[in-house]
Structure formats: C-alpha cells, structure tokens
Amino acid sequence: MYEYNDMIMSRQSEPITYQQKSSTLKSNTSSRYYEASTGPSGYTVFWRSAYDGELDDIYRMNHCQSPPGQQHSVSVSSSFRKNHTVAPPPPPPALPPSSLCIPPNLVRRGRQSSGPSSSAYYCATDSDDRSVHLTSTSRSLHPTAWKPGGVAICPANREMIQSMNKPSCIPKFHDDDSKETTYLPGDGILRFYIRGRPVNVYMPTQIMQNYDLSIPLKAPDTTLKLEWIYGYRGRDCRNNLHYLPTGELIYFVAAVVVLYNIEEQCQRHYLEHTDDVKCIAIHPDRITVATGQSAGHDKQFGKPHVRIWSSVDLKTLKIIGLGEFERSVCCLSFSKTDSGVKLCAVDEATDHVISIWDWQKNRKITETKCSTEPITAVEFHPLDDATLVSGGKGHLAFWTFDGCTLSKKMGIFEYFCSWNGKQPIEKPKFILCLTFAENGDLLTGDSAGNIIAWKRGTNTVNQICQGVHEGGIFSLCLTNNGHLISGGGKDRRLVFFDAALNPTGRTEELTELYGAVRTITQGPGELLIIGTTKNMILQAGPGMEISPLMFGHSEEFWSLAKHPQAHQFITGGRDHLVILWDSLSKQAIWSKEFTDAIHCAAFYPLQSVLITNGTMSPVNNHNNDSNINGNNVIDETNNLDFNVSMMNSHDLLIVLGTSTGRWLVFNCLKQEIIAAHSDGLGEQIECVAYSPDGNYLALGSRDNVIYVYNVLERGYKYNRVGRCCGHTSFILHIDWSVDGRFIRSVSGDYEILFWTAFDCRQVVSPSTLRDLEWASQTCTIGWEVAGIWPSDSDGTDVNACDRSPTADILATGDDYGKVKLFKYPTNKPKAEFRAYNGHSSHVTNVTFLYDGSRLISTGGKDTAVLQWEVCI
Known part of the structure; x- marks a missing residue:
C-alpha cells in the first residue's frame, strides 16, 4: 500500500483549479489519478490510470498556462470541459471498454527522436533537488517539475518502492540492476531489456500460468538452404565477372561468390x-x-x-x-x-x-x-x-x-612516337583498367577515355587511341580472336577494335536502365557478358542483341513485400527502382523507376493470382513514373511462353511508401500509378500495412504518426480515418489483428503501442489485448519475440522479423548480416537459433512467401536479395 498526496482536478465554470487531497492507493486495484507538473513551456496536466497493478498514461493536455501560485490554475479548452469530466470518478471494479482509448483531441503529440525516450512523467517535491532521469536516457526533466505534495507515477516496467529517508513517502524508481529477463506470473508480465531499458509485454492467458523461464527454447528443426541470389556487385568493384569452362559465370555479391549456369538456370554458391x-x-x-x-x-x-x-x-x-x-x-x-x-x-x-x-x-x-x-x-x-x-x-x-624482392618503374606519360614524330601525352588522373595483348604489350584504359599500348619490356607508350570514350574507360576485354572491346563509363558505350588496335567503327550503347559498363568478359562462342555499374549482368549475342541475365538494386534498399497468393515478391530502394520478382523462374518480371526513393511496400491483400504457362517473361521495359499513361507493359516478345490469366476481376495493386512522404497506389499489371497521396509533412514513410480484409491501410511515418485510411473500391479509393499520435520516435513496424480492428506498432525508441483502427485511439491497457490474435509478426517487440534480442542488445541489433504462415518458425534479419531462424513464439530469453551467412551488410528485411516454402532476405549496403529454401 502506498500513501501520498494526490492532485485532484475539479470542474468549474472558471479555469480549472487544483486541490490537495490525501489518498490511498492499493496495489492491484482499479483507480484513477491526476498529476500536474511544470516544464519549460508551461503547465502540463496528466491523467493516469492504475489497473491490475499497471500504471499508464491515459490523457495528456498540452499548452496549459503556468500556475499563478499555490492555488494552481490551468486554462483548459472549452471543448475539453464540454466533453470530458475531469474530476476522478470512484474506483470501478474494472475499466470500461471506452477507457481503453485516448480521445483523439487529447493525444500526446510525438517528437522526432534519434534515440530512446520514455513515456514516464514525474512530479516530486522541491526539497529533493536531484534531477529525475528518464528511463535509459541522459535527458532530465525540468527542475520545476518538482512541486509540493507531488506524486510520482511510472509505467509498470519500473519498480516503485517507498523512500526510506523521507517522511513524505515519495516513491522512487530503480531499474533492475541485473538486466535479466524476469516474469511476473500473477500479472503474466514478461520483462526484458533493450539498451538497458525495461520492456514489459503481456503473455496470453493460456500461456501465463504454465510459463517457465528456466526451460530453454531450443532451435527449430527447420533449416534454410540458399537457393538463389539476385544482384551483382558492379557499383564499386572491377574485373569481377569471369566465364569458367564448366559453362558457369562466376562473380560475387555481398559475402557470396556465385557460380551461375545460364543454360540450366541454376546457381551454386561459395559461402x-x-x-x-x-x-x-x-x-x-x-x-x-x-x-x-x-x-x-x-x-x-x-x-x-x-x-x-x-x-x-x-x-x-x-x-x-x-x-x-x-x-x-x-x-x-x-x-x-x-x-x-x-x-x-x-x-x-x-x-x-x-x-x-x-x-x-x-x-x-x-x-x-x-x-x-x-x-x-x-x-x-x-x-x-x-x-x-x-x-x-x-x-x-x-x-x-x-x-x-619487388622493384618498380613508373610508367612515363611524356610522349609517344607516331608517323609524324613525337607527340606529347597528358597524364591521366586514373588508370582504370588494364589487360595484355597477344604479343605481350600492356593495354590500359584511363579516366580521359584513352587506350594506351605499352611496349613489352618497357615503361613507355607505344601507341595511343585518344578520346575513345567520353569519360573514363572502365573495362578492356581481349576476345578469343585477338580483337579488343572497350567499355565506357559516362557514355555507356561498347567500342570495338581489331588486333592492330584500329577502330572497326562498330559501337553499341547501353540504355540508362542498365547503367555504365563495369566489366566485359568473353562467354561461350561469340557471346559477351557485361557487368554494369547498376549491379546488372547483361548478355550480348553476335548481333549485339542485349538482354538482361541478372537484375539488381544499385543502392541501399529496405522495401520488401510478398504477393499474398503467388510465389512473387517486390523490392524497392533508394535507387528509385521497384522490381517484381518471381521466385520460381528466378527472374525479374518487370522493373520500373520512380521519381522518389522507395522505402516500403505492401500488396493489397485481395489480389488476383498471376499465372504463367511455363516461366515468367524476363523484364525488358523501363519507364519513368511521370509517364503513367504510357504503354508500359510486360514484354511478350520474348521466346518464353507467356500468358497472364485473371482469377478475379480486379488488378494487382501495391502501395509504395517513399522517402518524401508520398505514397503511391500502383497497378502492377497495367504498370501505372493509380493515385498519389502525401502524409507526414514530407517525412519518410517508414512502413505500410493493409488490414487482412483489405478495408484499412496504415502508414507509419518518420514524423512519429500512424496514418489510417479506409480502403474502398477494391483498393482504388482511400479516405483518411485519422492519425494515431502517441509515439515519441519514428514508426518502424506495424501489425494488424486478425479481425482488422486493432493495430500494434513499434517505434525507434523501442516502444510498442496499441490502437483501435476505426477511430485511431490508443489502447492504454495492453493487458486487455493479451489474447488477441495478430495477422502478422513484423513488430520486433512483443511477447512472441522477446527471445530474439541478445542480452546486451542496444536496440539496433534486430532490423526485421517475420513468422512463417504455419506460425511455427520466426525469421529475423540483424545488423551483423545474419539471417536467423527461431521457434515461434520466441518467448524465452536467450532462445537458441540457427544462423545463416550470406549478407555482408545489415539485413534490412525478411519475409516468408505466401506458402512458407521460401524466405526472402534483403541486404542494405550489399544491395543483395537472397532467396532461401525452407527445408523441413
């Protein structure tokens, strides 16, 4: 039992005043209390609830006037006085359903935060001159927050103990020094720590009675096998594409060396x-x-x-x-x-x-x-x-x-001898590539677009072809017949020479979609294999018919979404590129570039299945989103048998969240933007998610707000329902309940909150939702995923998670390039797992395909998409 002075707010026709009243708070009883404190911007009022031993924020009123003196007075809007009774009611036996939500006009507005923050607020006496620190942060409350007769209220993830050295019995709060995961069986609360900050989650009723922390959670029997890698590292590496006698291309991406058999359409991987x-x-x-x-x-x-x-x-x-x-x-x-x-x-x-x-x-x-x-x-x-x-x-x-030992002589860029005498040479800034001719002469390509031949055994220029390319020469390839091919960077051209280094007059230019030439290698027969700076691999036949062998992203990307009814998935990145992939044919179906960088995506759940006879046609089109009415369709001219049939009458729709706050509704079949909206005051859209029935869309923004829309006309029309305000950091992940009524969200300060979708109100007693079934598991905080966090986690360790359709395994992607498999639910600390290498950078996202047969993981800086076969 805790006794203290409670501040009771009374309703009057004049500005509301505060009174001092002695109160008694019994543990595990339902009570309601008010709290007031001052800060640098004025007076702030809080209404807090104690329910089943849990203390939570309910209402917060902002922009109130500072108290004039001992009779503390606060001005409150007339709408608040009209619609809300501010005097505390008698303690009820249980909270009514309406008290689970915060009225939208009284929600606490979030602030941009780069680090952890806390939702705990304090009010104490002036006699205590110590500053009160928020949980796991170095930020302190304003000194004037200490007021006479105050009360300190904290969430349940802090211990509240009586002060032993002050007669006023002001509660003090101490973190659990052990930072070990603990379980409170009476309340069914599992407490673990992220970055030293306690996080409380509520176990379901059917689990809480028999839950035992001492019983470890073993690793799953299910394993992963790397099946395919999409991408290539051409952005910043050179001379990294070769053709082996086995008929395989060998190259690398991320931490994997890929051996790709073009004819058999299969890969092997050195891991x-x-x-x-x-x-x-x-x-x-x-x-x-x-x-x-x-x-x-x-x-x-x-x-x-x-x-x-x-x-x-x-x-x-x-x-x-x-x-x-x-x-x-x-x-x-x-x-x-x-x-x-x-x-x-x-x-x-x-x-x-x-x-x-x-x-x-x-x-x-x-x-x-x-x-x-x-x-x-x-x-x-x-x-x-x-x-x-x-x-x-x-x-x-x-x-x-x-x-x-090694000794060296530097190349001399002074002059070269020609038919009309010595000609001066300007030394280039870079030697970008080199190869050797059949007679042993060295051939170099430089940043000035020159090809220079150096006589064998000397360090002097023997021959020069000046200005072959506009900009640098990134690759020189000596073909099987002794001819030379140069690949340009800025001009994206291929230029052909004979064995005497005379231009043949034949040139080819790559499209902007493919990027500049990074490396050229001789394939079987007269086939050329070309790696590009946009991380793509192309093949060119004798007639220079250029077609893509491998697509890839060229910049970091986080966007990954699975098709709800087909073996397909979509990725989007900072390179403004969106690619739809088919996991069976292991090819890109289409690719499209947008004006904004893409950060997140979601398929409309009531989709048609895209069926093909044979394999999917590879992508061979590319348009800008400004031409939304153009004839931008899947190429049907490829020799692969191609046919699309519709199981339903509506189209394949996706929502794309951008880095500028815009979000786009895109028709995948017609390759056109249906609608463009904007939210978040220009801040990045961090995550998007449809409700399972497709009636709602939730978008989490960098501005700390979740925007909820009602979806009409099978995904073609969107009306805003409201905004979910309460997070103090940007929104990372969103999940919907199976019935489509509730949302849970995780923010950048490791806070999980719950909301009602139809009115965007916060559910302030999460324990009442402990038995709710969720349609997905992308939130990285919750009782189901408490075991994925290392004991010394700083909060950035785990970037993404997803559970299998059968809800028996959980996959995570972390900051160390690991893809991990856990048993699901992962509700035990230090749960055992299976870890898989492949990515060389932070894993930005993971998702199981609709039938659970494959797992897709995406890398950040390595720009790789890894397709894993799920082996049971």
Whole structure:
C-alpha cells in the first residue's frame, strides 16, 4: 500500500483549479489519478490510470498556462470541459471498454527522436533537488517539475518502492540492476531489456500460468538452404565477372561468390566468406579461384584474408593472410607461366601494400608499399612470371620480382612516337583498367577515355587511341580472336577494335536502365557478358542483341513485400527502382523507376493470382513514373511462353511508401500509378500495412504518426480515418489483428503501442489485448519475440522479423548480416537459433512467401536479395 498526496482536478465554470487531497492507493486495484507538473513551456496536466497493478498514461493536455501560485490554475479548452469530466470518478471494479482509448483531441503529440525516450512523467517535491532521469536516457526533466505534495507515477516496467529517508513517502524508481529477463506470473508480465531499458509485454492467458523461464527454447528443426541470389556487385568493384569452362559465370555479391549456369538456370554458391568479397582471380587451370574479403565481425575469420578454393566442389584449399592484411584485399592475380604458383594481393590500407605469396605453402614471399592512392588493378604478365603491373590514381607501375624482392618503374606519360614524330601525352588522373595483348604489350584504359599500348619490356607508350570514350574507360576485354572491346563509363558505350588496335567503327550503347559498363568478359562462342555499374549482368549475342541475365538494386534498399497468393515478391530502394520478382523462374518480371526513393511496400491483400504457362517473361521495359499513361507493359516478345490469366476481376495493386512522404497506389499489371497521396509533412514513410480484409491501410511515418485510411473500391479509393499520435520516435513496424480492428506498432525508441483502427485511439491497457490474435509478426517487440534480442542488445541489433504462415518458425534479419531462424513464439530469453551467412551488410528485411516454402532476405549496403529454401 502506498500513501501520498494526490492532485485532484475539479470542474468549474472558471479555469480549472487544483486541490490537495490525501489518498490511498492499493496495489492491484482499479483507480484513477491526476498529476500536474511544470516544464519549460508551461503547465502540463496528466491523467493516469492504475489497473491490475499497471500504471499508464491515459490523457495528456498540452499548452496549459503556468500556475499563478499555490492555488494552481490551468486554462483548459472549452471543448475539453464540454466533453470530458475531469474530476476522478470512484474506483470501478474494472475499466470500461471506452477507457481503453485516448480521445483523439487529447493525444500526446510525438517528437522526432534519434534515440530512446520514455513515456514516464514525474512530479516530486522541491526539497529533493536531484534531477529525475528518464528511463535509459541522459535527458532530465525540468527542475520545476518538482512541486509540493507531488506524486510520482511510472509505467509498470519500473519498480516503485517507498523512500526510506523521507517522511513524505515519495516513491522512487530503480531499474533492475541485473538486466535479466524476469516474469511476473500473477500479472503474466514478461520483462526484458533493450539498451538497458525495461520492456514489459503481456503473455496470453493460456500461456501465463504454465510459463517457465528456466526451460530453454531450443532451435527449430527447420533449416534454410540458399537457393538463389539476385544482384551483382558492379557499383564499386572491377574485373569481377569471369566465364569458367564448366559453362558457369562466376562473380560475387555481398559475402557470396556465385557460380551461375545460364543454360540450366541454376546457381551454386561459395559461402565461406564472412564479409564483403572485394576481388576475384582465376587460376591458369581455370578451376582454382582466389577471392579476397574485407574486415568483418566474425571472431575467427573476421579479419581480411584470401581464400583459395575449387570451383568444382566448392571446397576451400587454403586461407592466406589472416592477420596480415589491414583493411581489405582489393586486387588479386595469379602468376601465369609457372602454373600459378604465386599469388599477388593488394591490401586496401593507407599505403596499399602489395605482397607476393606462395599460396600452396601459405607463405608470404615479399611485400612492399605500392601507393597512398587507390589501386584499381594488378596483373601478372601472361608471358613473364617475373613481371607484374599495377594501376590506379595517378599511378602505373611496372614491377619486377627477382624471387625475393619487388622493384618498380613508373610508367612515363611524356610522349609517344607516331608517323609524324613525337607527340606529347597528358597524364591521366586514373588508370582504370588494364589487360595484355597477344604479343605481350600492356593495354590500359584511363579516366580521359584513352587506350594506351605499352611496349613489352618497357615503361613507355607505344601507341595511343585518344578520346575513345567520353569519360573514363572502365573495362578492356581481349576476345578469343585477338580483337579488343572497350567499355565506357559516362557514355555507356561498347567500342570495338581489331588486333592492330584500329577502330572497326562498330559501337553499341547501353540504355540508362542498365547503367555504365563495369566489366566485359568473353562467354561461350561469340557471346559477351557485361557487368554494369547498376549491379546488372547483361548478355550480348553476335548481333549485339542485349538482354538482361541478372537484375539488381544499385543502392541501399529496405522495401520488401510478398504477393499474398503467388510465389512473387517486390523490392524497392533508394535507387528509385521497384522490381517484381518471381521466385520460381528466378527472374525479374518487370522493373520500373520512380521519381522518389522507395522505402516500403505492401500488396493489397485481395489480389488476383498471376499465372504463367511455363516461366515468367524476363523484364525488358523501363519507364519513368511521370509517364503513367504510357504503354508500359510486360514484354511478350520474348521466346518464353507467356500468358497472364485473371482469377478475379480486379488488378494487382501495391502501395509504395517513399522517402518524401508520398505514397503511391500502383497497378502492377497495367504498370501505372493509380493515385498519389502525401502524409507526414514530407517525412519518410517508414512502413505500410493493409488490414487482412483489405478495408484499412496504415502508414507509419518518420514524423512519429500512424496514418489510417479506409480502403474502398477494391483498393482504388482511400479516405483518411485519422492519425494515431502517441509515439515519441519514428514508426518502424506495424501489425494488424486478425479481425482488422486493432493495430500494434513499434517505434525507434523501442516502444510498442496499441490502437483501435476505426477511430485511431490508443489502447492504454495492453493487458486487455493479451489474447488477441495478430495477422502478422513484423513488430520486433512483443511477447512472441522477446527471445530474439541478445542480452546486451542496444536496440539496433534486430532490423526485421517475420513468422512463417504455419506460425511455427520466426525469421529475423540483424545488423551483423545474419539471417536467423527461431521457434515461434520466441518467448524465452536467450532462445537458441540457427544462423545463416550470406549478407555482408545489415539485413534490412525478411519475409516468408505466401506458402512458407521460401524466405526472402534483403541486404542494405550489399544491395543483395537472397532467396532461401525452407527445408523441413
């Protein structure tokens, strides 16, 4: 029992006044109390409720006048006096249903917050001059918040104990020092900690009586197998696309090296790297592969190193340089004339150290500083294993290896000899790429658009083709017949030369959709394989018919949504690109670029199933959203058998939330924007979710507000219902109840709140919803997911979660590139899990497809989409 002075607000015709009245609060009884405190902006009034031992905010009135003196007076709007009785009623046996909600005109407005905040408010005496700190933050209440005869009220996630040294018995609140997960069986409250802040969640009635924290939750029997990776790393890496004798393309994305068989449409994956793969080299035997990675988080193999492995069985042969490299391995090359005994590696450290290794003996032979500027390429000479060349910013070096040491001569950019005498050469800012001609001459492409031939055995220019490209040359490819192809960056062109380095007059230009040429390699026969700066892989036949082999995002993306009735999903990113993928054909169905960056997406739940005979037609169209009436449809000219049939009469609709506060209703079949709306005062739309019946749409904004719309005409018309205001940080996740009546939301300060959808009022007693069934599990806080958080979590560890359609497993994506599987519900601390590597950056989102057969995960900086097969 706690006794203290309670402030009772009385209703008068004049401005409302405060009275002091002695009260008694009994634990576990239903009571209502008011509280008043002052702050830097004036007087603020709070009405708080005690229900089943839980203390919560109910009403907050803002913008009140400061009290004039001991008889505290507060001006309240006439609408409030008219509609609400402010004097506390007698304690009822239970809260009526109407008291579960906050009237919309009295909700607490949220503020933009970059860190955790608390909903606890305090009022204490002037005699106590200590500042009261909000839970787990360094922010203090204003000193004038301490008022005579005050009362301190806190949520149930704080311990309330009587002061032992003050006769006024002002309650004090102390965090649980152990920060261990605890369970209160009487109330069914599970308390765990995020960033040191206690979080209370309410167990369902059928579980609370038999719940036992001491019984651990084992990892699920279900496993994941990486089935497919969408994407390619061409944005910032070079010379990373090769064709193997096995008929496979080999390249890397994220922490995975992909071996892609074009004809059989299948992939194999080398998964031993622990972070970003930055470079690749193919051994002269065309079977052995070396790949280098950057520093990561793995305790055993987190430092930069090189892995040498077999492309036949994907087994690691050697790991070299573990602990020797400083930042990441950016360039690799095998020697050519000695059966590939030596391996050259460049460390992307400040001095860009170049080293020579006897990789079979795992022995470093020598190393030396290369350059303080970036290095873009290094290659052993194909006819002389004692010579290698490196290029980069303001740098072209010819290295000689005598068996023990490396010595270098810099390339001379002074002049070259032509038929009319010596011609001066302007030194380019960058050497961007290099290769060797059949006669052993070095060929370089630079930032000025020049191709320069360097005579074998010298460091002087032998021949130059000036201004081949507008801007830099990103790739040089020597074809099987000795001809040369150059790929431009700024102009996106392919230029063809004969063996004598004479232009043939043949050029091809890539569309803006594909981006600039990053690398070119010779495929089977006369087929060319092209990697682009927009992380796409293209193929070009003898007639230069260019078609995409692999689509990908080129910038970080968070948007991921599954089709409600088909094996399809959609992604959208900061590159303004939205792609609809088919998980069965493993291809992009279509791609579209918008004027705004896309951050979130959701399918309208009552959709038609998109059925095809055979496989989906690959994407071959691209339009801007300003041309919404254009003929932007799926290409039916592809030789794949293509047919779309509609099971229902309405179209395939999605909602896209953008970084500018706009949200778009988009028709996937007609490829057109149906409607564009704007919410959140220009702030980013963080998440969107339809109710299961499709009658409502909820949008969580960066402005801390959830906007709720009534959906009419099968997803074509939207009328705003209201705004859910109460969070003090941006909205991260939204879930709907199965009956479509309630919403739960998680914000950036790790707070979970509940709302009624039809009137946007906050449910202030979450315990009353403990038995409610939820249609989805994307909220990362709740009794169902309490076990996904590490004991030392800072709140940013887990970015996303999703449960399977059978509700027996839960998948999470975290900040360390891990995809994890838990048993569901994950309601035990330190729950065991299965973890899977593949991403090299934070995992931004995860979702199970509609039938649970596959899990999709998306990476942030690695821009990769990983498709996992769910194995039971």
